[in-house]
Structures are given as structure tokens and as C-alpha cells.
Amino acid sequence: MIADIRVTVDAADIDIGAELARLEALGGGGVASFTGVVRGGGGLTALELEHHPGITLAMMTRIAEEAAARWPLLGMTAIHRYGRLAPGDRIVLVAAASPHRAAALEATAFLIDWLKTRAPFWKKEHFADGSSRWVEARAADDEAAARWSTKA
């Protein structure tokens, strides 16, 4: 099964209906998806996302191909936004089409877990009082980063 993989990093909003319709049209039994939304609270007014176009897209593509090698997928879509987003805005879509519903759901979980914790993005939070701060890498991410930085 050769999976039809679509990976994008874009400032524009994500058209969930159109993206899922593309995967439905591949003829599998089902399409699983996960849509991430910017959460508010704590006075957050905006989340700013920065990425390295070459690295971010290359790594997202590699992980999507890894998912397609592990599960019998007809297609996979991973779209991540960058730039300034407000609470409630869509930030990421992962979706997978497969003849097997468990495969579609597991591949989706795999890719969103990687995207939310290890994908090459940097996030800055802006608050109502005018302050802002870069989100620190969590310990787990530092460890993940350490793995590649100690290979030398």
C-alpha cells in the first residue's frame, strides 16, 4: 500500500472538511483525524509559532512516512500552522485514511504525539498585560533533544 502523503506548514487556516474529503476519496473504509486548537486561559491573547521551513517540513514528512510504513494507510495528512494565532484558532490537523479503522486511529495518535512534543517549532505566548514569553522545552523534549546531540 503506497500512502498518499500531504505535509504542509502554512500560516493560513485549515479547511478541515476539504482536507478530510481528500482522504475519504482515496477509497478506504475510514478516515481518522485530530484537530488541535489553541487553548486560552491565564490571560493568553496570542500564541506565536516559529519554524525552520527546511527542517520542520522535512521532519514532518519523515515521521508521516514512518507512520505509513508501520500501518496500512492509503493516505496521510499533516498540516501545521505558524505565525500568530488566537485562542480557539486551529493550530494543527493530522489525519489518516485506511481500510482498517484501528490503523487510521493509531497512525493519527502516533503523528499528533510526535507533533505536539518533538516537532521543530518554537512557541511564544502573548498575554493581556502586554508581556510575552517563549515556551520552554519540557524535560521530555530536552531528553529527546539530548539523544540527537550526544550521537557525535
Add this chain to the structure above:
Amino acid sequence: MIADIRVTVDAADIDIGAELARLEALGGGGVASFTGVVRGGGGLTALELEHHPGITLAMMTRIAEEAAARWPLLGMTAIHRYGRLAPGDRIVLVAAASPHRAAALEATAFLIDWLKTRAPFWKKEHFADGSSRWVEARAADDEAAARWSTKA
């Protein structure tokens, strides 16, 4: 967390974008979904779905409420179509909104597994040669049915 549950059995097509947007608006971090599509092959020209309006909706609602009790969900949607569908048509949508992506994905898997194997629907397959046949309950479903039929 009181989950906003929407359960429908309808002949009309499912507007995936609108349904997921409703769940996104509940303010959680993410929305997981699974869309089932009628599979073709073997000369299948149509799949006809029959249901018992009272029982089918009542049981779908009960299972959605069970999911909402097991996982921290902000909302859940389960829409199943009935009537005559062609290969490629959407047949079912399950979706869940949660602050936790694993909860949204697991609740979606739980509900689609139940819907695909144990929900009260009857399916008739129509073929290009004019023949048709009712889909037989699989052994696992017979066992499930046996559980309630031997409670007396």
C-alpha cells in the same frame, strides 16, 4: 466535566467540517474524529441501512454517555446514516473534544468500535447483477446478542 453530546441517525449526508467546528468551539485542546465511508468492490452498487429509530438512537446515546463517563470529554458527536448509500458515501461520523488528545482519540475509537460491530443496524448489499443480500451478523455479534438473550 459535563460533555455536550449530540447523537443523530439521519438519511442526509454528514457535513464533517460543520460537525467538527461545533466540537472545536467547546474550548478544548483538540477534537478527534473517525469518518466511515462505504467501501466498494465485489460488484457492490449500494448498501442499504435499516434501523429501529427508538432503539438505535437510545443505544447510541447510552454508549456516548458511557464514553463521556470514562474519558474527560467536553463534547461528543455520533452521527449514523440510514437508507441507501453508494460506495464512497459517508456512513458514520464519531468525534470527541477534550483538553487531552489521548482521551479524545480513545473515546473516538471506543465509540466507532461499538458502532461498527454492535450498534442496532441491519445492512443489505445490492450488487451490479441485480442480486442483493442481508449482511449476516458475525460470530462476535451473535455472541454479543446471545449475552442479552440468555439473561432471562
Add this chain to the structure above:
Amino acid sequence: MPIEILYFAGIREAIGLSAETVSPPADVVTIADLVGWLAARGGGHAEAFADRARIRAAIGSDFADPGTPIAGAREIALFPPVTGG
């Protein structure tokens, strides 16, 4: 009291009706009795209920076993095992 009987899927097709109203005699006490009484009409009813192991039932919105009493029921559904969506 008359009971509305709903038929689904292959049972509906064999009988040629999706619903009918019946008034069974007093010795029809359970779902199993009802199915036997309906089957005794012969024709499509006999054909629909030939294989009793494949008959399932519900009273109102609740599944019911063959031994469930039908007293007080207003609507009873008879159908083959469900196949999932």
C-alpha cells in the same frame, strides 16, 4: 389490549409489512409465545420466524429475551441479529 408489532430487515421482507397491530389471546404470555402465535399464521409469518435462534426482540426501546412477558407492552419489535453500522 392491541399491540403494535414492528418488523425489520429480512423479517420485514418475508412478512411484507413493516408494522401491524395484533391482539393476541390470553395464553400468549411471553415474547416466545408471541413469535409462535405469529408463525402459526403460516405464509410469510411462518417463513420469517422459521429459525427461532435468529429472532431478536425489543419491547419499546429495550431489548427483550424470549422469556420476557409482553403484558402491558404497546410496541414490540422483532428482527434478526443486528450487524453493526
Add this chain to the structure above:
Amino acid sequence: MPIEILYFAGIREAIGLSAETVSPPADVVTIADLVGWLAARGGGHAEAFADRARIRAAIGSDFADPGTPIAGAREIALFPPVTGG
């Protein structure tokens, strides 16, 4: 040969540039050497690279360790640990 250096996130902000082209001397052999050489400029560069444990790097589209030689590199990115999307 001149090298294009890309800066991201807090490092970009401290330096005040998202990219610059530099021509390091021959004794700048590795990523670690390059970071030390850039930090020696003082000002925003010194501030950006004060905590070496929090500097990550990539040559082209591949992550690179501090010990990776930079010979032949056309584009090197320097950034803090990634935080996921």
C-alpha cells in the same frame, strides 16, 4: 566560503537578526567553534549564546551536534530546544 547563519526564537530576538552571512576563520572547525566565535562578538551575540547547553544546531535540513564539522556547509541554523507544535 561565506556561510548563511539562520537564527530562531529567543536567539533571533537576542541578536536582532533572523539571518546573517559570515566568513569564519580557518580555526573555526565545528558547530561549537562557530558558536564560540559568534559569541565573542559580544552584545546580542554574547547574550544569545550565554547558555551553551541550550543551543541546538542544524546544517541544511539536518540536526547537527556541537562537534559536527562545518566544512562545506552553506546554511547553518542556531536555535533553542524545540517545544513541539
